[in-house]
Amino acid sequence: MLYVFDVDGTLSFNGTEINEMIIESIKKLEQYSNQIAFASARPIRDLLPIIPAFTDNHLLIDGNGSIVQMKNNTIDVMNPISANSTLLIKQLISKYNLNYLVDDRWNYASKVKANTPIIKQIDPGKLAKRVPLNTITNPIKIILLNIPDRIKNFVANVLMC
Incomplete structure (x- = not known):
């Protein structure tokens, strides 16, 4: 199963970190062969410091969907402003x-x-x-x-x- 988590206001309540209990719960989901993705209005560079435990091999959907970092760490711009x-x-x-x-x-x-x-x-x-x-x-x-x-x-x- 794929779980997609919003970050600000859902996982992080101060905009700078995620509580360790939440991190451990997400890691348990992965132990059962679930896929984890993170979505944010932030660009990828601003999301990475908040999710250090999940920066490798995770789908990141950022900039309100305008930019995606795939599991192989390639960054694709989906919809730049004209x-x-x-x-x-x-x-x-x-x-x-x-x-x-x-x-x-x-x-x-x-x-x-x-x-x-x-x-x-x-x-x-x-x-x-x-x-x-x-x-x-x-x-x-x-x-x-x-x-x-x-x-x-x-x-x-x-x-x-």
Whole structure:
């Protein structure tokens, strides 16, 4: 049987680790020839430090399904954000001076205030590189922060087109 576990809020309640009792229970499932997979909104590089007991030979479905790490440790991007949408989002970031987190297959670009809760979840294992936004051409996930109320609807309408 295949068991797929969500991580944040299901296995990890603090965003940084999984309780040892939960880990042992998952390992017991494997002892009975079950397959284990982990799913997360996070990119793979941010998930690996939370599941160190399960980083080998497990299917990882990350970035809300946009990126998958297969059992042989190959990483496949399933559905990157289109080039047109990426260009538009980058223009909005620049025009409105938005804070952001943009993930590609492994690295990321960010402009995030130090007191933003998401900061502790960005590359906690120091596995990636923080790169300039203009170097990310095939993002898998974009989070926009501090969007002023006056432009939220505009941004939503533009991105829906």
